[in-house]
Amino acid sequence: xxxxxxxxxxxxxxxxxxxxxxxxxxxxxxxxxxxxxxxxxxxxxxxxxxxxxxxxxxxxxxxxxxxxxxxxxxxxxxxxxxxxxxxxxxxxxxxxxxxxxxxxxxxxxxxxxxxxxxxxxxxxxxxxxxxxxxxxxxxxxxxxxxxxxxxxxxxxxxxxxxxxxxxxxxxxxxxxxxxxxxxxxxxxxxxxxxxxxxxxxxxxxxxxxxxxxxxxxxxxxxxxxxxxxxxxxxxxxxxxxxxxxxxxxxxxxxxxxxxxxxxxxxxxxxxxxxxxxxxxxxxxxxxxxxxxxxxxxxxxxxxxxxxxxxxxxxxxxxxxxxxxxxxxxxxxxxxxxxxxxxxxxxxxxxxxxxxxx
Numbered sequence: 618x619x620x621x622x623x624x625x626x627x628x629x630x631x632x633x634x635x636x637x638x639x640x641x642x643x644x645x646x647x648x649x650x651x652x653x654x655x656x657x658x659x660x661x662x663x664x665x666x667x668x669x670x671x672x673x674x675x676x677x678x679x680x681x682x683x684x685x686x687x688x689x690x691x692x693x694x695x696x697x698x699x700x701x702x703x704x705x706x707x708x709x710x711x712x713x714x715x716x717x718x719x720x721x722x723x724x725x726x727x728x729x730x731x732x733x734x735x736x737x738x739x740x741x742x743x744x745x746x747x748x749x750x751x752x753x754x755x756x757x758x759x760x761x762x763x764x765x766x767x768x769x770x771x772x773x774x775x776x777x778x779x780x781x782x783x784x785x786x787x788x789x790x791x792x793x794x795x796x797x798x799x800x801x802x803x804x805x806x807x808x809x810x811x812x813x814x815x816x817x818x819x820x821x822x823x824x825x826x827x828x829x830x831x832x833x834x835x836x837x838x839x840x841x842x843x844x845x846x847x848x849x850x851x852x853x854x855x856x857x858x859x860x861x862x863x864x865x866x867x868x869x870x871x872x873x874x875x876x877x878x879x880x881x882x883x884x885x886x887x888x889x890x891x892x893x894x895x896x897x898x899x900x901x902x903x904x905x906x907x908x909x910x911x912x913x914x915x916x917x918x919x920x921x922x923x924x925x926x927x928x929x930x931x932x933x934x935x936x937x938x939x940x941x942x943x944x945x946x947x948x949x950x951x952x953x954x955x956x957x958x959x960x961x962x963x964x965x966x967x968x969x970x971x972x973x974x
Contacts, residue, residue: 619648619736620658622779626767628661629733633774634694635723636667638685638800642738644791645780649736650692667694668726670719671701681800688797700726712810724772732774739764739778742785745835746815753811757901762846763839781836853885861890862963868894869963872930876911884908887928890966896924910964925969931962 623629634649636642646667652658653665667689671682682699689697702718704711727735744763751760770776780788792799807813823831856878862869870890875883884904891899891907899907899922906920910930918929 618782619645619652619779622736622766622777623652623658623661623663623734626734626775626777628658628663629775630662631664631666631730631732632734632736632777633723633727633730633732634665634667634689634736635719635738636669636685636689637738637802638669638681638688639738639802639805640792640799641740641743641780641785641788643685643688643797643799644788644795645736645738646689646692646694647791647795647797650694654693665694666730666732667697668723668730669697669699670722671699672704672715672718673701674704674715675803685800696730698726712812720770724770724774727770727774728772734777735770735774737776737778738780738788740780740783740785740788741836742816742820742832744781744839745820745832746812748835748839749815749819750811755901758842758846758849761839762842763836765843784832849881849885853882853889856882857886857889860886861893866894867965867967869931869965872911872962872964875964887964890964891922891924891926891928894926894966894968896922896926896966896968899923907964926966927969928964928966931965 623632632649634642634646636646649665652663655663657663667686669682669685669689671678673679675681679701682701686697686699700722702722704715704718723735747763748761751763754760764778764781765776766779766781767775767777789799804810805813806817808818820832860870860874862871868890870886875886878886887904887907888899891897903920903922907922907928910918910920910928913930917931919927920929921927
């Protein structure tokens with residue numbers, strides 16, 4: 618699996634293994650170390666380093682990180698480093714905050730090591746849990762598609778998950794064969810976390826009541842939806858690029874063209890416009906509120922979207938007025954939109970605060 622992942626990534630000459638010391642990432646490190654000792658994959662040179670991220674959220678985390686780093690060095694990985702991070706949960710849950718801090722540390726370490734890829738030890742079980750959590754939250758296609766086997770990171774490295782086809786029991790067996798002593802994170806069975814409850818309660822219950830193979834079916838669902846999500850994303854991206862009109866820090870989308878789009882594409886185009894002016898991914902309810910402006914029932918806006926974005930409808934009649942009469946460039950343009958039915962105009966997306974120079 619690692620061999621295939623590296624081939625599909627273009628055979629990076631150096632990779633960095635992200636290792637927590639748990640059975641999944643430790644097993645991945647052991648497999649990567651095999652290729653490191655050989656010095657190549659399919660004849661392509663390969664060097665393997667590693668990074669251990671200490672989130673400093675549990676007593677004794679520094680000792681766990683040090684023990685893990687020593688095990689990685691004994692496997693022959695070089696360089697091996699420990700990066701301590703401070704997790705700030707401001708504006709997000711603790712799991713999301715830890716993930717954000719961890720990925721920032723991993724990408725900084727990979728860049729310093731000159732790695733073209735970061736190897737992550739997520740398994741099929743992790744993928745099944747991800748899909749279940751997405752279902753419970755009422756998420757869309759992108760979320761239900763789960764984790765990607767490969768995706769671009771924020772830095773120069775690609776993120777690879779070569780073990781998404783392996784069960785957690787397989788990684789534990791790899792550790793046993795390699796005589797590795799993995800660390801078992803107590804938060805993985807802590808019912809305070811939704812993912813932990815899904816792992817130790819929900820999935821086993823589904824397997825018991827529905828029969829074996831539930832995890833595999835959920836992972837297969839993610840793989841199918843990844844194809845659908847990628848296609849819809851490509852169509853939405855090209856459609857958005859063909860429609861967007863820019864004016865300073867604001868942008869607009871023609872109302873008639875938006876209404877003509879299939880709903881699956883229309884919602885994605887609206888979300889892209891919100892992100893393009895500095896906003897965040899809107900919830901489904903906020904997207905519905907913005908999309909409702911196209912129906913011309915009641916208010917023409919503004920609708921508030923997350924990340925400090927306002928979207929409102931401007932009629933063609935307004936667009937043809939001079940700015941001093943309340944057109945889109947005037948101070949009162951967003952708040953003085955008439956409610957009567959008018960010819961097609963535009964949806965305007967504007968950040969509440971202008972960008973700093």
